[in-house]
Amino acid sequence: MEKAKEVKLVILDVDGVMTDGRIIIDDNGVETRNFDIKDGLGVVALQMLGIEVAIITSKKSVAVANRAQELKIKRFYEGIRKKSEPYAEIIADMSITDAQVCYVGDDLMDLGLMKRVGFPVAVNDAVAEVKAAAVYVTQAKGGYGAVRETAEVILKAQGKWDSVLAKIG
Helix, strand or coil: CHHHHHCCEEEECCCCCCCCCCCEECCCCCEECCCCHHHHHHHHHHHHCCCEEEEECCCCCHHHHHHHHHCCCCEEECCCCCCHHHHHHHHHHHCCCHHHEEEEECCHHHHHHHCCCCEEEECCCCCHHHHHHCCEECCCCCCCCHHHHHHHHHHHHCCCHHHHHHHHC
16 A cells, blocks of 8 residues: 555546446436445545545536536546546646556546556456556445545555544544
């Protein structure tokens, strides 16, 4: 967990990481996704202790945009085909290195960034190639607490978890 000590930015994929990967489309064509409340608290905890959180996702979704706004995630990129472009913009803007970034992914389109960042994380139900590229694989599946688990790993590695408990508890 040495690599987790350096993290200043956590970048999340959405479908399969923040959600269980299912997209539900009702009879009116409205898409919905399920988000885990514990994952939301993980995002808030990271932000409270000075670790920025970003979302880079290939799809566009009102539900995801609303969740990002609810969690006060300022760096929100949707409809992105080449995730390396907003990634380069973010790290340049923050003046950080690849070694200071955690990326959480689950599928093949996440491999490019996972191979670049210092702390690549795969959710438990990620594809084999993503798990192989990760330095940490969560026990939780995507959409079921994997983001929260990642936040805890980072904050514990940095000695900040007790601050979370004091502020929230």
